[in-house]
Amino acid sequence: MASRRQDIFEQRKQKLERLRALGINPYPNRFERTHSARQAVKLLETMEANAASGEQKAVVRVAGRIMAMRKMGRAAFFDLRDGSGKIQVLFQTHGFSEAQIRLFDDIDIGDVIGVEGSLMRTRTGEPTVAVGSFVLLSKALQPLPEKWHGLTDTDTRYRQRYIDLIANVEVRDIFVLRSRIITAVRQFLNDRGFLEVETPVLQPSAGGALAAPFITHHNALDRDFYLRIALELHLKRLIVGGFDKVYEIGRIFRNEGISTTHSPEFTMLESYEAYADYTDVMRMLEEMVSWVSQTVLGTTRIKYAEHEVDLKPPWQRMTLRDAVKEYSGIDFVKYPTAASLKEKMQSMNIAFDPDQNWAKLVDELLKTFVKPRLIQPTIVYDYPVSMSPLAKSKPNEERVTERFQAYVAGSIELANAYSELNDPIEQRLRFEEQMRERHGDDPEQWTIDEDFLTALEYGMPPTGGLGVGIDRLVMLLTNQQSIREVILFPQLREKEG
């Protein structure tokens, strides 16, 4: 009779009241399952394999949400789905009590029910539970999206992810994979003797990167705090403290633009290993990523967008200088100032922002010319010091740091890593330089993590550090082109009204 959401809601509430009047609780506390949908199907297959042992009937109790109903007079097939999968159930109402028939008549698609019955196969071969009795476990008052097309409206999919998960199995699969990927990363690091730690999200100053922070206020202390923009500075304190191998997988917050590869809150892995340098980290990264892929997907050969990628080590390695030279034709070492580099770029008709400093220009070249060409996983290493304030310089090459980034599939920045700068004097100079560039000459405007510098003054062993964007790793391994597809509840603007 009804079609508008409110009418459907009212109609279903009436069904609810009818059931209550019959003494049926539409939201009972418990239903004891003997099998998940998948287990029930497995059991049937096992029984069939052992059919020689004679006739046997297995009675199971399964539960799930009704995804489809095919009613045919006194018989009906429902598709039931639980967390494990789907199973068909067959109702033959001739043996049912009056109350069960009344309940059957008021059941809707979307309701959660529990059934007890024997396992069988229909004449078309579909594994089926022939229902002996059933109970309502939860009445759905809202209608489900269309069964064939599911839910495609991205707005609704992100805002009401639960509907997306009900309607679109592929979406569910992505998040199952995400969980497995993170579990595998943990296992890899734990197996190598890394200690998982937790460091503060609320910080008096947000360091370790240059991104704009979110600011919040602590009432009792009456002061502002920043949500962390990196894990780096606290993990290094722990290296100073004597933990030789630490890592954290944690949420990072950056108050910046949102895009298909940027989310204001995202998940970062950072690991630090004492007595290692960036070449050790390179090997660990490629082994970790390929192992995780092998463990979770059963292969290191994956598809991403139009690309075929093999994550198997060893990955291609190129210095930043060679990479930029090869793909853009510019040897930036020959243009050591912003002015000379701009002149060169101008002569080649390469667009750039006139306000950009030298490091930004090089980064621009990397992003525009190099990154799109790196389809197979590639480690680009040895960055200019001005691009890498927390990385250690190469011996005898003051302007170059032991830093690398890993790129793959023409678009994904998988990792950023370096031999960590552990000279406290040099670190202070780099911070000051950075602050001067960003906030001008007035030290009052600067925020420098003094305690971190103090920690370095106690002596940090030579250390190799690694940062991996977990969301991007998940995008890579699940072949998703938008970061929102791998974050369960992505940040959206509030809808008015």
Add this chain to the structure above:
RNA sequence: GGGCCGUUAGCUCAGCUGGUAGAGCAGGGGACUUUUAAUCCUCAGGUCGCAGGUUCGAAUCCUGCACGGCUCACCA
């Protein structure tokens, strides 16, 4: 923040150069005891994102706004 595209029934979508809104699924009623996008008959369902404007007349044209998508910028 800029550009482009989108927003029509609960869901998925039609709706032409302006003439006052349609389908499928879902829903109500009916038929049907092995279907699986079940089938058949039937009924109902709309602030066409919001607000203005042009026009005799606007889902349709124009402007503004909201939200979303893509993209550019920003983001070491």
